[in-house]
Amino acid sequence: MDRMQILLLLAMALFALGLIGVIVRRNLLVMLMCMELMLNGVNLSLVTFAQQTGTSAGAVLVFLIFVVAAAEIAIAIPIVLVLVHQRRTLDADAYMDLNG
């Protein structure tokens, strides 16, 4: 296996682990961090492909993902703060009445 395959395999593993974390963990903040892990896996695959093909489109997309991740955290953290302020818990199961 060469380096690119190792890196793509790592990117897949990071994405899958992040997805498992979002499904499996109960803590809201840990779920948010697992979403960040998924974004990191996608970033790694984009950088690997950009490096392999020698084009800069992948790197541009990585920059835009950085901004989207910052925006995601900026909007997710106030929501978590408001939720915790109302129910005094970080347990995702305590907010079951939010599903539609």
Add this chain to the structure above:
Amino acid sequence: MINSFLANLDTALLYVFALSAFAGAALMLVLRHPMQVAMALISTMVFLGGIYGLLGVHFIAAFQVLIYVSAVMVFMVYVIMLLDVRDVSFTHRFSRWLFPGIAFGTLLFAALGYGLVLGIDRLATTSVSFGLAQFSAAFLSEYWLQFELTSVLLVAAVVAALAVIKGSRRRDRG
């Protein structure tokens, strides 16, 4: 012998960084306290920054550390310290979706790996590296619209965060 070792040093470092990043990501699933999870995520991000540096995209490595580790994770650590709630999510780490979640994630990984094995021959191996100058020219000449759209997204996120906080305050008062 030392020359061959030095020639393969970057490949060895790449493997070490990849293994460490994977170990950090795996630790995130099992650690109990959110602060420990945040530390594992930070180590994974730093190792990914090292991988980007080894690949030759130094500016992305710098931004990985500057934006992800400095801005996003410092914010996250701050919120973890602010909300030190020892509740049921602290004593019981996993939801009732533990086994379906692990099965689904493993299935996804297997499907992606199968796709990688199928597409290995079609991967072009040019590996022509691009520099910061080429990236900057492409960024501001071809992708300026996407750049502006992301800045609009950032403004929208800030306004939305203010709206969330204000809405909850109004509900508290009323």
